[in-house]
Amino acid sequence: MSDLEQFRTDTRKWLAANCPPGARGPGQVANGSSKIKIRDPDVTLWLDRMAEKGWTVPTWPREYGGGGLSTAEYVVLLEEMRAIGARPPLVNRGTSMVGPTLLEVGSEDQKKRHLPAIARGEGEWCQGYSEPGAGSDLASLRTSAVLDGDHFVINGQKTWTSDADTSDWMFMLVRSDPDVPKHEGISFLLLTMDQPGISTTPIEMISGGSPFSETFFDNAFADKDDLIGGLNQGWSVGKRLLQHERSGMESLISGSAGTRPVGLVDTARGFLGEVDGRIADDLARDDVLQYEMHMRALQLTQRRSVEESSDGRTPGPATSIFKTVGTDLEKRYAELMTSLRGTQGYGWEGDSFSDEELAATRRFLQSRAASIYSGSNEIQRNIIAKRVLGLPD
Numbered sequence: 001m002s003d004l005e006q007f008r009t010d011t012r013k014w015l016a017a018n019c020p021p022g023a024r025g026p027g028q029v030a031n032g033s034s035k036i037k038i039r040d041p042d043v044t045l046w047l048d049r050m051a052e053k054g055w056t057v058p059t060w061p062r063e064y065g066g067g068g069l070s071t072a073e074y075v076v077l078l079e080e081m082r083a084i085g086a087r088p089p090l091v092n093r094g095t096s097m098v099g100p101t102l103l104e105v106g107s108e109d110q111k112k113r114h115l116p117a118i119a120r121g122e123g124e125w126c127q128g129y130s131e132p133g134a135g136s137d138l139a140s141l142r143t144s145a146v147l148d149g150d151h152f153v154i155n156g157q158k159t160w161t162s163d164a165d166t167s168d169w170m171f172m173l174v175r176s177d178p179d180v181p182k183h184e185g186i187s188f189l190l191l192t193m194d195q196p197g198i199s200t201t202p203i204e205m206i207s208g209g210s211p212f213s214e215t216f217f218d219n220a221f222a223d224k225d226d227l228i229g230g231l232n233q234g235w236s237v238g239k240r241l242l243q244h245e246r247s248g249m250e251s252l253i254s255g256s257a258g259t260r261p262v263g264l265v266d267t268a269r270g271f272l273g274e275v276d277g278r279i280a281d282d283l284a285r286d287d288v289l290q291y292e293m294h295m296r297a298l299q300l301t302q303r304r305s306v307e308e309s310s311d312g313r314t315p316g317p318a319t320s321i322f323k324t325v326g327t328d329l330e331k332r333y334a335e336l337m338t339s340l341r342g343t344q345g346y347g348w349e350g351d352s353f354s355d356e357e358l359a360a361t362r363r364f365l366q367s368r369a370a371s372i373y374s375g376s377n378e379i380q381r382n383i384i385a386k387r388v389l390g391l392p393d
């Protein structure tokens, strides 16, 4: 038996024995926030067991809390998790954004202080990039950071900060030198959210939810030791983090179990009926098939890019392709879920709609944000044109 076959056998056995029933199939996934209650103890048990193995971040080096897996072993782990419907043990901005960035550009001290805690799911992170007046043109940001002894003093405002109210830490871009060209006066800092100088005000979305906030900094502080990549070097660190974010690589592991409560095919069969096991309506069948094929193609392409990389990590500007295609598909999924339900797909309140139908309407509205966050899809197309296709500015 080859080493990889042995790894598969061992992994299958270990998962069968250690993935509790409450961590299989659709359900809650831990995000590490100390402010969010985990409803099912199995979710915590699963997180603890996977963290112990280093499999919350399977390809990270062992010394930073990872599993030290090769790319091939990582793929096997994903396959075996998928086979038993195991949900990911942890999905957050620590494992998918700031962690991979620290691995590449953090100092040894920064890696040792932050990465093992991220791998254990101790704390959720939020992203302090956008400001009023600095969204697509991110480098125009104005929130200031001034070095004062052993810490930076931060003043200003961020906006659209997802999960600011439930996060424990923030990674942020700040203006550390206002007197140089805008890209050259930016620094990248980490700071705790639990301090008197930070306050948040929720912003309500059209879906009725409030997943993000305005975040205000009034003499907030960040440790000097938590300056990542050097003073005024933050633009390249911030851009690299965005590549990790846009890659959607974490969806490879989160796709290991059906995190979507209801599939399109089942919804179509339920509403339109079936003939010989096929969705009865020709047009709907075509739409659903198109979506499923494009989604599968995206997942396979993402997986191939992991397999082709030497260390199972994120590629460069090509991540903008994943972001554009992935979020267009996310929107398409929500549109189809709505249209397949006919008039039942447009319920906002009232007894004539089921809870699932009311939730689907909100998911549809929420899905419109997908092509805006993490840099709008117009901006991604600009990056693809310039950095992937080499077209002139």
Ligand SMILES: Cc1cc2nc3c(=O)[nH]c(=O)nc-3n(C[C@H](O)[C@H](O)[C@H](O)COP(=O)(O)OP(=O)(O)OC[C@H]3O[C@@H](n4cnc5c(N)ncnc54)[C@H](O)[C@@H]3O)c2cc1C
Pocket: 126, 127, 128, 129, 130, 131, 133, 134, 135, 136, 137, 159, 160, 161, 162, 163, 212, 369, 372, 373, 374, 375, 376, 377, 378, 379, 382
């Ligand atoms: C649900 C959600 C969650 C978010 N979470 C976070 C978060 O956690 N942290 C954070 O920092 N930010 C977050 N954002 C903010 C997000 O990154 C910005 O909304 C995004 O970068 C666009 O910036 P803007 O809203 O200022 O729009 P603008 O930059 O004002 O853009 C307006 C429109 O103009 C287009 N446009 C602008 N410039 C160009 C150009 N050069 N070429 C072509 N078209 C252009 C844009 O595509 C867009 O359609 C979130 C946004 C949403 C919707």
